[in-house]
Amino acid sequence: MKILVTSALPYANGEIHFGHLAGAYLPADIFVKYHRLKGSDIIYICGSDEHGVPITIAAQERGTTPQQIVDRFHPSIKRSFEGFGMEFDNYSRTSLPIHHRTAQEFFLKVYSKGYLEPRITRQLYCPKCRTFLADRYVEGTCPQCGSEGARGYNSHGTGLHACVRA
Helix, strand or coil: CEEEEECCCCECCCCCCHHHHHHHHHHHHHHHHHHHHHCCEEEEEEEEECCCHHHHHHHHHHCCCHHHHHHHHHHHHHHHHHHHCCCCCEEEECCCHHHHHHHHHHHHHHHHCCCCCCCCCCCCEECCCCEECCHHHEEECCCCCCCCCEEHHHCCCCCCCEECCC
16 A cells, blocks of 8 residues: 655745644654655655745735745745755745646636536725735734634635735
8 A cells, every 4th residue: 555645735934833733744754654664655745835825914914025035935844844854855935947847737627517507706906905805914903703804815705805915
């Protein structure tokens, strides 16, 4: 039997801390090492997620580009894992062409099998910025619990009203 282990890809927008290691990566690393000791045919892959709003937010906060952010933090994250003794068979980055091709092939296959269907959905939009807003850009009072300074991604899925960038 062949075993494939993957872990959540950390965003390449900052340093890895012990909470990251202990929560998502250490359990998988222990599992992999156990199976290697047993002689199992196992592979452990992971990589830096170099796409997403957390990276654009980090770039905006530092007055730099998303590419400069990921180019700074990918090697740092990789070194942190190595320093902690994590043993990935492949630690990569999502900006590589092979990742783009694989992701495109996967979603095209899923789409061609009819597992995806087009839908019209409501999206948050900032007229001042003239852009659609990912949930992390949305800040305000949570309409469910009344919490001030809540962000869209922690607002019970209801969305909020004030554009952080505005």
